[in-house]
Amino acid sequence: DIVMTQSPNSLPVTPGEPASISCRSSRSLLHSNGNNYLDWYLQKPGQSPQLLIYLGSNRASGVPDRFSGSGSGTDFTLKISRVEAEDVGVYYCMQGIHTPRTFGQGTKLEIK
């Protein structure tokens, strides 16, 4: 199975400051069609995961433009340009190119 590793595990951030989360895959997520099959989700307390970024760098519908995704192959990054209080929760990366799908261990973002 593909192993997904995120860093850091915990991320305390002051509102208005930027934040960055790294996700590494044990195998390439780059398909021959040119897409990177890596998605980012935010799971707020007591809620289902919500899609933020798909195919590595595409914002899902309704996601604020302060969220951005980048990377290719095995290394990916989620950036929040200016953290807001509503951004608290656990962020997961998930690979979609191989079965079984696998998730990173999560990064818990909290407000300082």
Add this chain to the structure above:
Amino acid sequence: QVQLVQSGAEVKKPGASVKVSCKTSGYSFTDYPIHWVRQAPGQRPEWVGWINVRTGVPDFSQQFRARITITRNTSASTAYMELASLRSEDTALYFCAREGARSWNPDYWGQGTLVTVSS
């Protein structure tokens, strides 16, 4: 709007089976696969399996292959996941989720169904 509404919480004894339903609305049911993901308390989500809703062909994570069934009823726009031979480690929140139009991962998720396995 796209909605996935799951059945209610279940409490089962070890060795029993549980069947969770996922009723969808707001889109063409047969156009998108449905994934099942579970999440034990305090753990990362774990992919269980998925079903090609158009063909009815499922696929599963190897660890569940011997005891899981994923089906769908196209006339009811509903998917089902049944897990047999339950053990305490199966206690988790079980989610159904629709696969995205471009990505091969879920975009819309159900609210989750808590399955508790306890003697």
